Amino acid sequence: MEPILEVKGLRKSFGDFTLKDISFSLPRGFIMGLIGPNGSGKSTTIKLIMNLLKKEAGEVRVCGLDTDRHVLAVKQKIGFVYDENHFYDELTALEMKRIVAPFYREWDEEAFNYYVDRFQLPVRKKIKALSKGNKMKFALTVALSHQAELIIMDEPTAGLDPVMRSELLEVLVELLQDERKGVLFSTHITTDLDKVADYITMINEGKVVFSVAKDTLQETCGLVKGGKSQLTPEIRDRLIGLREGSFGFEGLTTDRKQMEALLGERGVIERPTVEEIMVYLVRGYGNADISL
Amino acid sequence: MLTLVFKDILVQKNRLWLIVFYGVFMHIALYSLGDIGAYGGAAVGITYIFVLGACALDDKNRSEILLNSLPISRHSLVTAKYLTSLWFLALGLVVSTLAGTVAHFAGLDRGLVNLGTLAVIVFTGLLFISLYYPIYFLFGYLKARYYNTLLFIAALFVPALSATKVSGVGLPAWLGYFLEWFNRSQEAMALGFLGAGLLFVIISLLISIKFYQEREFA
Amino acid sequence: MDLIIVNSAAEPIYEQIVRQIKAMILRVQLKGGDPLPSIRGLAKELQISVITTKRAYDELEKEGLIVSVGGKGSFVAEQNPELLREKKLKLIEDKLAEAVQDAKMLDLSLEELQLMLKLLYEEV
Known part of the structure; x- marks a missing residue:
């Protein structure tokens, strides 16, 4: 089956920022986390996928359909949740639903009611009066109520408390019980991804740093720690984002096996979290050879 | 598409009562401008306020990002905005006419609305719509704001100015004949104004669609 | 499970x-x-x-x-009883090996370890 989302060679520039050669692919049935520091190009990538920005080069396919040629068909298949509320403050959630629903051919009122119940959304209140969390839940409810196959989320957990974030993740995992679906999830709160993400794509300074399965990432990368005397030039050269203190050093390796051989019994290599991988890669970006 | 028109009305439902207020207020404020000035000022004023109101709310809620993420084509979004404004223009006409009629029967110096007046007002409304939207769809609400202030002032005075009869002196002969015929027959004038207004709207719509296709939402 | x-x-x-x-x-x-x-x-x-x-x-x-x-x-999978037994034996072997390793760290002699095993075997 074709991937649910395929991004090839995307390019876009504004002023001195250029997003280039963004390529990745998300197979059906999986969750992909899109990570990177602020201003790295995550939102731009998502806006290009959603046709909110015009790409200068490259192509995007959703369920095998080119997003430029099948604009409306593609949007039928996408459910979206953005970092900010874009619904009308002046309307109640129910009124807003009445505006949005007619545009979806496969609007599913039952699903809508199910999520409204489950999230205990006060749908008769004006959107202005909803809490930040409820606004996100409402957006999520709309995204899940029209048989969308691809759910695209741009920083959906920004500003949400941990309980609500975990509720969101639970819904996503449930959604993937249907293996035709897929989720693209941009976030800088990477702890959300440590658990549920299947693939991680990292963007930095407008370029893809890596796009791999999270398990592979956590196995090939390692957080190396050791005493100062163990930091031989060979090891030093191979560590990314090296940090030296008075008690020892810490750095990231993208080749755990090689590092184990170099280090012998003397040092420790930990399994890094997604966040650690991101932090070290960003810190060491530009002066390290990063290949995954 | 009608859903979008409905949306533009619904988001402003709390201020719809203002329509009556504006209808009466404009008739009083523009009392000295004569029938066309007062009727037109009220109708076009209402159109202006609610068209801009809808655009302002789209801007405030950043909802163009939402609308453009839904399965709606950009030309539908544009066309819907034009339909919305036609609806507000119609509403403005009705309210303005009612207010003027009441003034007339209350014994004030106000004539009843006639076909000619109506045509000039509709034309002005359509002209406003045609001039405002392309700039709005090209630059967005915020950047179009200065421009629409100018338009507003123009919109207030055009009805009054077009009320002064055009004299045919110094114009080419055929235009002179045309204007003469125009001045003689109210029906012809109405038809002329309406036709011209619609033509403007259609040209404007096509330009707006073209502009909006290229818009980006950062 | x-x-x-x-x-x-x-x-x-x-x-x-x-x-x-x-x-x-x-x-x-x-x-x-x-x-x-x-x-x-x-x-x-x-x-x-x-x-x-x-x-x-x-x-x-x-x-x-x-x-x-x-x-x-x-x-x-339907397990072949012999195979299963073999796998179990392997499991026990692994655990014993671990115990031996720990014992060696504490310098326990084979006799001491055997005694410990005997006591445990009778107890369980």
């Missing part, structure tokens, strides 16, 4: 799953033909990546402990 996943452990999550399911099969808590939760169902329950659970099942399948039937899910 209980599975306990420790996120902070050094042991990768897929290995934790493999180890625990393997132990259940060897202890015959899971018998031949018993259905296992679906890959996606397990991922949902444990709130982990589908890739991780899939990998664990692949591993178990490679070892001949489970079989996957397309469209129906995964089941515990």
